[in-house]
Structures are given as C-alpha cells and as structure tokens.
Amino acid sequence: MNVDIFGVYFPIVLLIVIGFLFVAVTLLVTKVVRPNRPTPLKQQIYDCGENPVGKAWSAFNVRFYIVGLIFIIFDIESALMFPVVSVFKKMQEMGNGGLILIEILIFLLVLIFGIAYCWRRGDLDWVKSYHVNKK
C-alpha cells in the first residue's frame, strides 16, 4: 500500500504541465473561432497614434539594476535563513536557543550593516541617485 514516494511532487509537475496545456489548448481553440485579418497598420506598435519612432529596446537607467542587486542579496539571505529559522523551535526545546539566536543575530546584523551602507550612500533613493556625492 505504499504510495510512490515522489507522490508529493507529482501534483506540482502535473500542475505545470496543465498550465502549459491550458495556454496551448485555449490558443488553439481561439484560433478556430476568432477572426484573423491582419493589416500592417493594425500590427503596428501603439505609440499614441503616431508612427513609432525607433525601437523600444534601448539602454535603460541603472537604478533598476541596483534594486535587483539589493533584492538578490536579500533573496539569498532568506534562502539561507529559512532552514535555520525553522529549527529554532526545536533547538529552543533542546536548550540551545541562545546559541542559535546569536547566530541569527550575527547573520542579520551583517546584512543590516550592508543595507544601512546602501541607504547612507543613497543607493536606496530612486530619484536622487545622481546627486549623492555632491556634498
């Protein structure tokens, strides 16, 4: 009577496959019933009614990258924190709560230092990024 041990992951794979199928089948079905009369004007990109000038794919502002950068550091941090935090209760019951608390605090304080530095240097500002070093 043993259910396959991968049974717990099976529904995830199934859901992802069904997600793909959902999109594919719906697009196929609509292909049958919908009209299809493309004209060059209709297939133009919307640019407030004017003819579009140039491509949209151009270099962008660097602040998006800074946001992504701080995000990824905290993302990794949370990935490392999740298992540690989930054993806190168990460790507390075993009497090692103080030790693990100190470990968590050190880990977090180092990162708080990092974000405090970024805050101080103005990396967290969205608008003022260019006037940081004026003083």
Add this chain to the structure above:
Amino acid sequence: MFGTILFICSAIFTICGAVMVAVSKNVIHASIYLLISLIGVAGLYLTLGADFVAVTQLVVYVGGVVILMLFAIMLTGGADLKVVSRYGFTKDPGMGSLKTYVIGGLTSLFMAIVTGKLIYNAVINTTTENQLNMENSVEQTVSKIGTLLVTKHVLAFEISSILLLGALVGAAIIARPVKLGDE
C-alpha cells in the same frame, strides 16, 4: 516509475536548455533558455530527494539571477548585436562566430573527455552501498539542513553573510552611476 519519468524530463530540459544557451543568437533568448535549464536542474534535485535545494534553486535563480541578468541585458543595450565597434572596424558578432564555436567546441570536447574519464574511474571505485533511504531523506531535509547550518557548517553560514555583504557593497559601488563633474 514517476521518479524515472521526472528524471528523464528534467534531464531533457536541462540539456536542451543548455545547448540552446550555447546556440541561440539572441542574448535575451539565451537567458530564457538558461531559465529552462535551471528549472530542469531543480527537477533533477527533486529526483535526488533534495527538495530544499530544488526550491532554493527556483527562488534564487528564477526569481533572482535571471531577473538580474535581464535587467543587465537591458542596461547594456538590449539584444542588439553591435557588429561594428566604435573604432570603426568590423569584428565578431556578440554571440560568437564560426571560428569561436569551433575553438570552443574542441576545448569543451577535450575537457569533457578528460573529466569523463576521471568520473568514470571515480564511479568504478565508488561503492554505492550506503545510499540514503529515500523515505527518510525526503521526510526532513529542511530541518536536517537547518541543523547542519547551525552546528557543523556554522562558520560557512556566517561567512556567507560576509560574502553577501561584500557582494552588496562592492556591486553597489561598481554599478553606481557616474556623476557629471565627478572626474
């Protein structure tokens, strides 16, 4: 049964994604193929019973690294292939030419053969007697990893926070926009 199917599908995803990264001509497409390949690797982790590592792969790569790559691609001029350098002479397109592919192919083939030989020798000499019982390993990977992180590998855990601090501060300094009148 399901494990086998999952393994085969994930392997196909991984390898096809990696190969498409190597051959696609558009760097944004390449990063999407990288995403597919990384999801395949996460599937392989699942077949190995490493659920936490698989989900970490998903969180860090899919949510983090790929988005960061896409941002960086947008910041460096999108997928435009600048064939002509600003000094005026033509050079290889950004996604490689036939010459680079031949050289790269030969090099990677050579390294693959050498590494494959090493792996083969290693596998022949490795006993697979004491492999984990699947039932137990899936049960509590998270708390086991957590316990390892706060006991045996605590130094690596704390040092990784220093590494992250260094990466954050360093990358923020490097990527900070150049000020007018600063130089």
Add this chain to the structure above:
Amino acid sequence: MENTVVSYFFQFDCVKDFLARMSESLGFNVIPLFVVAVFLLAILVVIGGLALVGGAGTLAERKISADMQLRYGPNRVGPYGLLQFLADGVKMFLKEDVIPTDADKFLYLVAPVLCIVGVFGTFAVIPFSDGFAITDLNVGVFYLFGISSLVGVGVFLGGYASNSKWSLLGGLRGASQIVSYEIPVTLSALSIVLLAGGLSFGTIIGAQSNLLEQYSWGHGLPWNWFIFHNPFTIVGFFIFFIGALAEANRAPFDLPEAESELVSGYHTEYSGMRYAFFALAEYIEIFVVCGTAVALFLGGYNVPFKIGGDGIVGQLLQAGVFIGKTFAMYYVVIWVRWTLPRLRVDQLMTLCWKYLTPISLFNLIGCAVWMYLFNGKSFLQLFF
C-alpha cells in the same frame, strides 16, 4: 509529514479494501491509476474553481466599486449582471489575436505562459483543509515564493517582447516592483516560520489551532492566530499584506499597468486571449496571496470550536472557513483599490526599501528574541 489528497484518502480502510479488490479482479495494480486519477481530479477542481474565482473577481471588482461610488455597475447580463464575466470571457475568445510585426515572437508567446504557470504552480500548496490541500510539501511556504517569482519574469518578458515603449516601461517597473516587495513579504513569512517551527502549511496552521491547553474549547478562535501572537506579528501582518498587494500589482501599487501614465503597462500590445491570460493570472494571484496571508496569520482552516470533527464534513467546513476568510481578504483588497490613490514610482521604492524592509528585519529579530525570552509563548499565554 507530507500529506497529499491521496494520503488523506488512503487513511480510510474502505478505500484500501476497494482498491485491493479492484486490483484482484482486474488483474493489475490499480493504485498508481487511482493516485493519478485523484490528483488529476483535485487539480482540475482547484483550477476550475480558481479560474471561476478569477473571472468572478473582475465582476466583484466592478460591482463593489460601483457600490462604493453609488453606481449600479454591470446589471444587464443575467440577474444583477452576474453573468457579465461569462460575457467578457466569450468576448475575449472571439477577439482577434494581434501580434505586432516588430515584436519578438518567441518571447511574446512565452510571457503569458510563464505568468500562468507561475500562478498555477502555487495551487499545489494552498491549504484548503488539512486533508484537501493538493500536497503539503515540507518546503511549502518557500516553494510558494519560488514558483510565484516566475510571474515577475513573465511580466518583464511581456513588457520586453512587445517592443513598445509603454510596455517596456511597464515591464521594467513591474519586475522591479515585484522583486523588491518580495523581500518584506519573505521576511514576514520568515518570522512566522520561526514561531511555527516548520515550513509546511500544515505545521504553520497546526500551530495556530489551540494555544491555551487548559481551555480546549477555544480551538480555532482568533486569539490563537499568529497575528495576535505577539506585537511583532501584528506589524508583520500589515507588512505582509502591503507587500502582497504590491506583488499582485494591485492598486495603490498598480504602477506596471497604470492607465493614466502607461496606457496599459506591460500588456499594452496584448489582445484577445493572450491579454486574458495576464488578467486571469493577476486575479488568481490575488486569491493566492490572500490565501497565503490567511494561512500564515489568520488561522488558516481552523474551524472555531472544532465543529464537524475530522470527518468529511469537518474537511468541508475547514475548506469553507478558509475560503470564507480568503474572500473577506479579497474584499479588503478591492476596497483598498477604490479608496487609495496610486503611488509614484519613487514613493513605491521608498516605501519598500526605507520602511517595509527595515521594519520587517526588525520584526524578524524581535520575533527571534521573543521566542528566546518567552519560550515561544504567545502574548496571551503569558497571562493565562
């Protein structure tokens, strides 16, 4: 530890007997078939139900907004306009599918798929009841954050692939907003994981069932919820809720699709069914994040006084309680949308990085210290 719908059914002897007899009479092992069938059925029910919720969400949004602005709202199709969303769906079906000539065809196709897959993947761990969660992974919460980050990639690619300036701006804004607000959300979820001592939704909700042992009648009543566990979690709930609003691109954080500045944001160039995928993903994601907030902070599926017991009736009641709480949250989300004005981009980023993230870091430390000092007791347990 890891429960699925199938393992719920396997605890009944009659199911086991039935399967054993079927295997004998048919001459082969029917258990794998049964497992697949149950999973498929459960998944189809959940997807169907949530697609309905997504469709009805558009109607609810219009009706509630009309209610708040003393209008009627849609009232022509069906009684009280209840069938309006079906009419909208049919219209979407019959719309022409325009792909701009300059668009990147491959990415244009991939982007809605990523959004849909990212949202559908989260269904696997939504805890409707302690037996009827499709699967209760022991990395549940973390998995939910991981798979839903596909939506961010989908939004970015949707904006990029269209090759329109509005779309690209919307996509960039959307991606940066989704990733930045993921930090406060994850950090508040971390503090809950710390208090519950496990990542699976089963553990987290089980920890909110009954805190005061001597008053066992108080099962599932509000004081057991994690939101009232200690002062930090109250703040944590609001941070989580604000972050969840921003992650689902809801007003007042709907900058990626701000009509008045970006036409329609990252899906400006999408039409017909492809647009419907984005909209569906967005409306279902609201349900998912509300469900997550309910599971983490508001007691999840715990039925007050444990009415219904553990049988099938109890399971249905639990699902009812969970869905009811989630719909209440859904109402609050819509209410917020029609009450608050939209933020500017710089205000959005300031709110995330200078207020929510430091507060949630402080919260996490506070919860850890509370856990250590009071041995995991809740505020109430200190007095009773």
Add this chain to the structure above:
Amino acid sequence: MFEIGLFSYLVIGLILFATGILVMIARKNIIAILLGIELILNAAALNFVAYSKYSVGNLDGHVFSLFIIVVAAAEAAVGLAIVIRFFQIKETAHIDDAVLLKN
C-alpha cells in the same frame, strides 16, 4: 528501462559543464559568458547533491550546493555590476573591447 544511478547524474553534470565551457569560449558578449559560468556552477552543485545521495549518505552535499548557489548568485551580481560599469565607460558589452586594465 535503464537504472538511474550516480553515473546518469554525473553524465548530465558533465554535459552541463562542457556546454558551459563552450558558451564561455564561443560567446563574445560578456553577459552571455556569465550565463555559461552559471551553467558550470550548476553542474558542480548537481554533482555534490548526486554524490550526497549515492555515495556519502548524509546531507553535507546539500549544504555545499546551497553555498554554491549563494556564491553563484553573489558572483552574478558583482559580475553584472562590472559589465554595467564597463558599458557605461565603453558603450559596449563586447569582451574584445576589454583590453585595457585602466579606464
């Protein structure tokens, strides 16, 4: 049906590694080279987990691959920052333009 064992995972890791090397050498766009590096690091992490299951029998391999993921992400963050800085100065992301140690 073939038996899934340590060897299958090592072969997949090998293919990933070789493809990563190919990407690193063949590509001229710096970001594409970083994509190759990610592939190589993933191959290493996969091998760690595979050995952890089939040979060692404890979860140290999982922890190691966690740290590999951490280092890979940090490396990607810093690497991309360097690329962006390079692009700000040279207005190109082509590896052949990075020939000077200064400016």
